[in-house]
Amino acid sequence: MENREFFYRRLHSLLGVVPIGLFLVQHLIINHFAVYGPESFNKAAHFMESLPFRYALELFVIFLPILFHAVLGVYIVFVAKNNVKRYGFFRNWMFFLQRITGIITLVFIVWHVWQTRVQIGLGNEELDFSLMESILASPAMFWFYVIGVVSTTFHFANGLWSFLVSWGITVTPRSQKIATYATLIVFLAVTYIGIRALFAFV
Amino acid sequence: MAEEKITLIITRQDSPESDSYQETFKVNYRKNMNIISALMEIQKNPVNANGENRPPVTWESNCLEEVCGACSMVINGEPRQACSTLVDKLEQPITIEPMSTFPVVRDLVIDRSRMFDSLKKVKAWIPIDGTYDLGPGPRMPEKKRQWAYELSKCMTCGVCLEACPNVNSKSDFIGPAPLSQVRLFNAHPTGEMHKSDRLNALMEDGGISGCGNSQNCVQVCPKGIPLTTSIAALNRDTNLQSFKNFFGSDNNY
Numbered sequence: 001m002e003n004r005e006f007f008y009r010r011l012h013s014l015l016g017v018v019p020i021g022l023f024l025v026q027h028l029i030i031n032h033f034a035v036y037g038p039e040s041f042n043k044a045a046h047f048m049e050s051l052p053f054r055y056a057l058e059l060f061v062i063f064l065p066i067l068f069h070a071v072l073g074v075y076i077v078f079v080a081k082n083n084v085k086r087y088g089f090f091r092n093w094m095f096f097l098q099r100i101t102g103i104i105t106l107v108f109i110v111w112h113v114w115q116t117r118v119q120i121g122l123g124n125e126e127l128d129f130s131l132m133e134s135i136l137a138s139p140a141m142f143w144f145y146v147i148g149v150v151s152t153t154f155h156f157a158n159g160l161w162s163f164l165v166s167w168g169i170t171v172t173p174r175s176q177k178i179a180t181y182a183t184l185i186v187f188l189a190v191t192y193i194g195i196r197a198l199f200a201f202v
Numbered sequence: 203m204a205e206e207k208i209t210l211i212i213t214r215q216d217s218p219e220s221d222s223y224q225e226t227f228k229v230n231y232r233k234n235m236n237i238i239s240a241l242m243e244i245q246k247n248p249v250n251a252n253g254e255n256r257p258p259v260t261w262e263s264n265c266l267e268e269v270c271g272a273c274s275m276v277i278n279g280e281p282r283q284a285c286s287t288l289v290d291k292l293e294q295p296i297t298i299e300p301m302s303t304f305p306v307v308r309d310l311v312i313d314r315s316r317m318f319d320s321l322k323k324v325k326a327w328i329p330i331d332g333t334y335d336l337g338p339g340p341r342m343p344e345k346k347r348q349w350a351y352e353l354s355k356c357m358t359c360g361v362c363l364e365a366c367p368n369v370n371s372k373s374d375f376i377g378p379a380p381l382s383q384v385r386l387f388n389a390h391p392t393g394e395m396h397k398s399d400r401l402n403a404l405m406e407d408g409g410i411s412g413c414g415n416s417q418n419c420v421q422v423c424p425k426g427i428p429l430t431t432s433i434a435a436l437n438r439d440t441n442l443q444s445f446k447n448f449f450g451s452d453n454n455y
Contacts, residue, residue, distance in 0.1 A: 095416035168438020
């Protein structure tokens with residue numbers, strides 16, 4: 001397919017924020033109910049589980065966008081020739097970390113979906129507080145989840161910055177600098193929500 | 203009295219196909235030397251540090267005042283122009299390599315054809331010829347001319363392509379320099395008449411979407427051209443153009 005690259009790359013950028021980014025924030029906020037106790041978490045999780053059109057929502061809001069983003073993302077990682085050693089500028093490091101966290105996040109998501117959504121789908125597990133409690137009881141798994149969540153939130157926040165550039169919203173150096181600080185705040189806030197929820201399960 | 207010497211470690215290559223190798227030269231120091239004058243010393247007396255007679259090191263240079271872009275090479279790890287790189291400001295020994303993004307012709311001579319081809323691809327010129335006298339073009343505000351002048355300083359030297367992590371043998375990304383030229387020619391009142399042609403060229407494979415925002419280009423540009431601002435502005439323009447192309451528009455020309 002000739003000259004589809006522009007469209008695919010813009011779609012990749014858009015999907016990272018809408019719907020994947022929105023889903024991520026929603027997911028972490030629902031997880032945060034665990035902070036208020038198992039019952040509170042179970043109530044929120046069961047509400048999400050019983051949403052109407054659940055399979056369509058999962059397919060079109062979560063699985064397909066992430067699949068597309070992941071496949072093109074791995075290709076983007078592959079065609080870059082990272083050079084932070086020679087050019088140690090801040091944005092070059094962000095460029096490098098965006099690719100590193102992309103791969104970590106992909107590994108994490110595949111594992112996480114296998115361990116939770118797939119097992120629930122197969123009827124091996126029930127969606128409730130105790131599922132996560134048993135997974136996170138293992139210290140290795142807990143730290144894997146911490147790294148996975150931080151990697152995901154970094155990828156989201158820094159991706160939000162590039163989204164603003166790719167869509168021509170932040171053009172000038174000053175606006176891009178302000179966006180750097182704004183997305184840093186997004187990173188800290190979303191990471192706090194995600195990590196605090198993880199600690200609630202142990 | 204022994205003369206003061208400077209040491210140059212040069213990455214050489216005998217032909218486009220052959221392997222590269224490093225060779226050390228010691229040349230007599232003079233005050234206010236630049237890299238070109240050091241290379242000229244080797245040319246005068248092509249004897250390497252081991253005392254062997256060698257074919258002189260070849261390089262490319264023209265203007266010797268950092269406006270032609272021909273003498274770009276990687277000096278002490280930094281891509282820059284050899285003419286404006288002063289020996290007194292460098293750490294010894296001085297390492298000199300050809301820019302790795304471009305095919306090496308011989309020693310430090312590289313082939314920058316891809317950049318000139320890119321300029322043709324994006325129509326980086328202003329068409330003023332017609333079958334009849336087109337008359338004077340629209341006027342350009344003086345302030346805008348001053349702004350555009352900064353963009354026009356690009357000398358196609360290739361330093362931004364060398365620093366860009368997305369310009370390499372695995373990718374066909376056009377690179378920052380030709381992108382910024384599109385902004386220059388689209389900003390010109392007459393050049394603007396062909397704006398969509400240039401934007402559509404940037405939306406082809408290997409075009410603007412290959413940018414990954416590492417922003418190395420703007421850091422290394424010897425002329426201080428706001429390359430990343432140009433790219434972001436063109437992101438906006440190409441997105442708009444793509445919507446016009448897809449949905450149709452009452453002013454898509």
